Amino acid sequence: MSRLFEVKKRDCAARIGELTLRDRRLKTPLIIEAGALVRDGMDLLSALACSDMRILRDDEELMSEDEEREVPRGAVLLPEEHPLYERRDLKNLHVDFFVLSHSSRLLKSPREFASIVKLREQISPDVALWVPAIATPDNIAILTYMGVDIVDNVVPVLRGYDDVFMLEEGCVRIAEMGDEQIPCNCEVCASCESVEQLKEMDRRERADLIARHNSLVLLRELRKVRMHIISGDLREYVEMRVRSSAFLTAVLRILDKDHEYFFERRAPVARRNVMLANTMESLRRVEVKRFASRVIERYEPPPEKKVLLIIPCAARKPYSLSKSHALFRRAVAGFKAHVHEIIITSPLGIVPREIEIAYPAAFYDIPVTGYWDAEERAWVSSCLRAYLEHNIHKYNAIFVHLEGECAEICRDVAADGGYDMIFTCRNGEKAVSKSALRRLRDEISKFCISEGLERDEDDRALSNVIKALADFQFGRGAGEKLTGGAVVRGKYPRLTLYESSCAHEKTDAEDAKASECGSVHRDGNCDEGCVLARISPEYGMLSITTRGARKLREAIGDAYFVLTDDFVPGNTIFAGGVLHADEKIRVNDYVIFSSRNESVFGVGRAKMSGWEMIESVRGVAVQVREFECHRDDINSSRRLRQSTA
């Protein structure tokens, strides 16, 4: 439980925070400088009383709140081997930061290094973690990725004194640098003409220069890391950065494999960025696994569609806006109502058409070569297998319109599972070729007619999209409740769900306007109050209104629900005001909130995970979008529009 530290922004487990030190605010991730700027560190150390670990601040003090303190209070984390170690609950200590002692042990193996996340899990999320004497330009990205908030430049300085020149991608001894220009343009290197000049320098003078250079590189790297946290793509950056060493690459793989739960609990449910899946590690990302598991656990194919059609992905997102998908859809146009499309793709596995705009289905990019490696194939076929196991009974036939290796995956799954699949691309034939498309059309219509399925061009797609997205986001059953008695309007993918009683009078143009301006009040019985939900394609999510939330709550109960104390919120609800929150909530989820006395009811977006809302006392928990407030003293019910952001 912290008082002088606050997390301002999260990107999965990485955070940007603020540590208040008397009158100064230090931004984390923070580098404590071991050189001239030692005062930050010393100030923090004064909070620890002493660096000698036996002078841990005594328990009583750490258990008590000290609202007056001006300097962050810290405590030292000891390894289990330490004679003073005792197993205890670290979450109820009133501290602002923890320091990990004996941090060198982390370097023993990648597994040890990855164990930082275990510590992170043991301490409160709103407390900073300082891992001393370990940061280097090449590991600071992954340290931050694991949730480390404070590091120092001890190693860069000491390596500098040892004549080691550091760069973001690794280090080299001065003696091995050749006599070329220095491969850096920091202020130190800019003042030096060549490596030769460095080499000729007095050893002591050079030591200080290289130490300074190394520290500047660390700082530069930290700034990059901070930038990537803000833009929400630190994972991509980490995947890039760990390439420079086998150790760090192993750390990332171990994190993905052994600490999946840690990151699942912290990964945002959606973000605005394109997810780059350029490495082997990308297959193991939380976003990928979460998508796959929600397809199985939350998604339900529309029951009226009896024909499954498996098609390839497209570079353009959402897929249906792509040329190839337009061709596929035209080919089955006559029987749209009966055909259910799922898209096969790496690394997401399979994407049912209705949720193609969900994050990250509409937000990823992969290197396309036509070649699928063994891991990709295994993963994608496991996804397809799982989907068919769950849903095969809902279909009368499976058509596969895939070319090349992609079709092979289906053949393998068909053979393993004993499924009958009709392949509409011949060997070597492109899926978009005229012959293949004609065959697709003919086979589908032949089958539908033989099954007595009538021609039907209305695929009820729009309603299905909102229903599927609601299920995907809030759990099974949410969509049916939300869309029951409601009408969808708008141009795909900008769809809006209205109460059916009023939506019939509106035109598409009005809808588009409504979704842009939000609060425009219109004449007649149709105003904002009739909107239940709308798709925000920027996030690949369904945003809900207060009215929609009331309907949803009947179906999902306390899922995605935040219970607050009795107050009328402003633009934000702070963690301190949260009494309870659903564990499933992740950053950027749409959540429903209500005060304990039920006078306030509204919707917003989660800014931290549900468990974090409960465990934290500081930080923004929910960004409020709108709420209704019924208060006896006001003697009327009013609806406040809070923010449209």
Add this chain to the structure above:
Amino acid sequence: MKQMDGMSVRAAVFWVNRDFLMEENRAIDALTVILRTRGCRWRACRMCGFWHESVPSVTQDEILSQFSSALSAAFKKGLLRRDDDFMLKIFTSGSFFDDAEITDITRMRMLDMLSEFDGLRKIIVETRPEFVSEEKLNACISALNEANERCFMEVAFGLETADDFIRAKYINKGFSFEDFRNAALKVRKCGASVKVYLLLKPPFVSERAAIEDAVRSAIAVREIASTISLNLCNVQKGTFVERLWRSFMFRPPWLWSAVEAIIRIKIETEKAVISDPVGAGSRRGPHNCGKCDKNVKDAIEKFNLTQNLEHLECVRGSCTCMMIWNKLIEVDDLLFNAIP
């Protein structure tokens, strides 16, 4: 535990080197004899692996024969000469005054044997404080005087540190400063001198804290001890410290730390200060960068024999790695026992 029968009759380990005879302010030969007894009774100190050398089944006769054959072999091999002065260190990887290791009778017989060595000027024995009694001391000292009246006696205690917390929690030594003080005062009262072993860098103590602790400890014992021996913590097989070391949680002290501590202890105490840099330059022993270790070790050894600080002063700064060490000491507070 080793249970090898052949071991018990195996001879004691012994060697001869030069050591400083504090009483006469000069260096003379020193014969060190390590007797194989049943070993230390405590055997719980975190850095100590000496008791692995013990032989549980050894008999008192065997110990006596180990002792006598080591003594005669030292002369036979020409390591010592009859006419020269020398000192004798009788170590047991345990306590000389622990009756379970060496009985009263054996101790007396050993001291009796010393009558034939005219050159013997001093004997040094080691013990834990709980085995010290005035009775035992008096008996030993009078036996020694009878055998050789020119011979001093010194009793060494492995105090390690004057800080009870470090000794109890980090070293697990099992006795307090008070225990040591009482035993040491008895030694003084009986007419022998006291040697104190201090441990430079116990486990869980950082480099700078270790130096400070050694200096503080030396100051705390300067009224009692005649000789201060600074042991540089090394990584012995089968110890807790070895486990820490393998987990990157312990690094033996830098030799620069030893140099710094020795200089400060010498200046603060003006006692005989010695430090045998066992294993210096190896990964398990005290070490610097690898290039200067030999040099610094030699300087320490020269100082041991001369007590002249110039040997240490002039080796300081002789290697660029001292810059690294200086920085390390400077940022010690930021390290929280990391070994960067």
